[in-house]
Amino acid sequence: MSRTIRDGAHIEVARSAARLFLKKGVADTSGDEIAEAAGISKRTLWRYFRTKESCVEPLFALTSQRFATRLGNWPLDISVERFLEINYDFSKMEKQELEDSALVVHLIAGLEEEPALLEPWFMSTRMTEELMAGVIASRLDLSLKDFEVRLCAATVAAAMRIIDETVSRAAVKYGQVPTLAEINDRLAQAIRRASTLPFCDPVTPRPR
Amino acid sequence: MSRTIRDGAHIEVARSAARLFLKKGVADTSGDEIAEAAGISKRTLWRYFRTKESCVEPLFALTSQRFATRLGNWPLDISVERFLEINYDFSKMEKQELEDSALVVHLIAGLEEEPALLEPWFMSTRMTEELMAGVIASRLDLSLKDFEVRLCAATVAAAMRIIDETVSRAAVKYGQVPTLAEINDRLAQAIRRASTLPFCDPVTPRPR
DNA sequence: TCGCTATTGGCACTTAGTGTCATTATTGTG
């Protein structure tokens, strides 16, 4: 029917932005430079992203946020560990995935030195929280707005954020990126640890 | 020896900013307007605050963040509930405190409609988390950087944030502000619920 | 191929925010 934004357009800008931020810092990277590096006009850059800092949001979305998105496919009748065991092919990542992982790990590890990036990072955590609220509400047949659901989603998302931060800092410090399996394992543990509701195990659907 | 910034200067700007944000929205409030309402120059406004949105941070600091600050005075040998019971005079608030509470409640209740204020709100939660990490590390004689401390502080701070949000939305919806006692009670409960470490009860100092 | 629709880029513009410097106000000391 009509023209659409090219697949991958946003993530490509995010990669350019991330490289520049890591190389020269956020403050010393201009919107002009990001647009040029990404091969788009400045006007389009500001259409794609609300602020300079939020240019890296697509990369932050590859963290626990993506994990939470996948939990949207979690059947009611198995535990979180079992779901991950069955569903995740931990075979070798593509080259592009490796590069994206390295970029996001370095961004997260450097958050203390770049507080300007805390906003997009928190926006990512907030999305994780919304996604987890959906998962929890669905499994326990509760409303998305239920206080207990919101509380549980918040503690779980916070725990997942700490895992991401801890793993990223260690990766940069020790020069090695943990495997996807290891990260998923830690995230699953974090979910159990931080849960204020019993949603990690198989649940029986309630008759309607 | 030399001139200092007047006590209350920041909170007064925050009040002006909050009133304007609530009245006309963040986007339609200019830095000029905030500075004028606060009786300072624009140059000084930008000395006081890093961004327009962060002008309300002093008000957000009056929430669970302040509660966490007070927990810094919590003796090792009593539980969190006991500490609050002994230490908090829930007598009538001053007029200014009431006004500040109303402002911050309305800001928090309106966060869904004003995503621009999420950044200062998250910065407040982050400070709460740092404060709680200090409390937890101190009570359990662990390092501030310990993973378990960080995890526990993150889940607790997230839970406290949810309480603040829930209470604020209810207050605006039902037109009544809960008492300070009620809020403190809920925050204490949230701390217990979300804790991944046993720091809420009396602890025995370890011999050094 | 064509019509429709959304995307894009160029450009003018506004606002948020920074650098600079002279002026002003606070503070401590004699």
Next chain:
DNA sequence: CACAATAATGACACTAAGTGCCAATAGCGA
């Protein structure tokens, strides 16, 4: 009280982030 030292303040020029507008362009389906 006077004075010196110091930091805060305001005015102004400026830059960069971000917005509005409109013509040109490109993608999509029939």
